[in-house]
Amino acid sequence: MTITTRRLIFWGLVIIFFTITPLIIAYGLGYSFDWQKKTFIETGSFYFASSPTSGTIYINNKASGKTNKYIKRLLPREYEIVIKKDGYQPWEKRLKIESGIVTEARNILLVPQNPKIEIVQKDVAQNFSLSAFTLTKTEKQKIELASTTANTFFKNSPYQLVNDDIFYLKITDYILYKTDLGKIKKQQTSLEPLPVDSYKISVSPDEKSIAALGKTGRLFLLNAGQRIFEEIAASNIKDVQFSPDNKKLFYYSETELVVLYLDKILIQPYKEKGQKETVTRFSEKINSAIWYPEDNEHIIFVVGDTVKLIELDDRGQRNIYDLVKMQKFAKGTWENPQTIYDSKKERLYFINNNTLYSLQIKTGQLW
Structure with missing residues (x-):
């Protein structure tokens, strides 16, 4: 081998080294070549988590693994995402990848295509209470004690029992008070009276947020700092x-x-405290609504004769599903629908035509 050949090989290897090394470093740092823009761009990632797991992830119609999973090295742009699982309705959303950022969807609920519905009890009484049906013996005893306390000490005042505390609105001055079950302690919660009306009191589980809904349809939320009720609707x-x-x-x-965020949400999609969003609108009447408590990111509601479930994630479009169409298995119209979700049994209960039904959303199977 001549010295000239050796020099050519040496300098050729040097050129290859300095050409390939930056590419390897760029790849290791998460960069990929964008053929549309003809340049290297920092990539991003997706993270998908679903209940149940093992849903197949499709990105722009290409299978990309199963939930729960990180999917890396995606160029910044919008992607069509579909997650499918046999026996479940698909979850679909258009999501955007940004450079150096993981785009997350952590609360994907895969809803059964044909959830089995079980008759729990026939010929239920007209005054049958679903909320009482799902209570434990201890919870029922607390409610009975709260009712006795209310009838004895602040009769006709609207109240709510939360934990071991009773919040009640005194009808003589429309001021909110708080006491315990034994009425040993009493404190004034609001400083200014609400407008004259008949109210329903609602208190958050941690007792930090309180709402008052008037019979006229006006809704107030207590400003905890100023201790006054402020109108929100x-x-x-x-x-x-x-x-x-x-x-x-x-x-x-x-x-x-409508949903109102009471605290800053630090997981995607991010929300600010005080932010309001219209979740859905219908031309038909919304008869009732409850939270899906397994993740606090879905709402179950009744429109017409259909029980529906909708997600709060507003990126792309909200996924909305039909859980039950009453006309498929029950005659007559659905009057005064009642629905409740029992977290202990993971069942949704509802009443139609004096019959109590249940279904399980989480797996699509009954206990």
């Missing part, structure tokens, strides 16, 4: 409910369901 509100994790509440009119 002027009319037509039918009900309000705090989430079990205390971070949000929803309220609804006959046609609109």
Whole structure:
């Protein structure tokens, strides 16, 4: 081998080294070549977590593994995401990848295609209470004691029992008070009276947030710092409910369901404290709504003769599912629908035509 050949080989290797090394370093740092923009771009990642797990992830129609999973080295742009699992309705969303950022969807709920519905009890009484049906013996005893205390000491005042405390609105001055079950302690919670009306009191599980819903449809939320009620909806509100994790509440009119964030949400999609969002609108009447307490990121509600479930994640579009269509297995119209979710048994209960039914959303199978 001549010296000239050796020099050519040496300098060729040097050129290859200085050409390939930056590419290897760039790849190791998470960069990929974008053929559309003809340049190297820092990539991003997806993270998907679903209940149940093992749903197949499709990114732009290409299978990319199963939940729960990180998917790395994706160029910044929007992607069509579909997650499928046999026996479940697909979850679909358009999500954006940004350079150096993990885009997350941690609360994906895969809803059964045909959840089995079980008749729990026939010929239930007209005054049958679903909430009482799901209570434990201890919880029932507390409610009975609270009722006795209310009838004895502040009769006709609206109240709510939370933990071992009773919050009640004194009808003589429309001021909110708090006492314990034994009425040993008493403290004034609000400083200024609410407008004259008939109210329903709702208190969050941690007792830090309190709402008052008037019969006229006006909704007030207690400003804990100033200890005064502030109006958050002027009319037509039918009900309000705090989430079990205390971070949000929803309220609804006959046609609109709204969520209000009571705390800053630090997981994607991020939300600011005080942020309001219209979750859904319908031309049909919204009859009732409850939180899905397994993740606090879905709401179950009744429209017409259909029980539906909707997610709060508003990126792309919200996934909304039909859980039950009453006309498929029950005759007549669904009047005054009652629904409740029992976290202990992981069952959704509902009543139609004096019959109590249940189904399990989490697995699509009954206990």
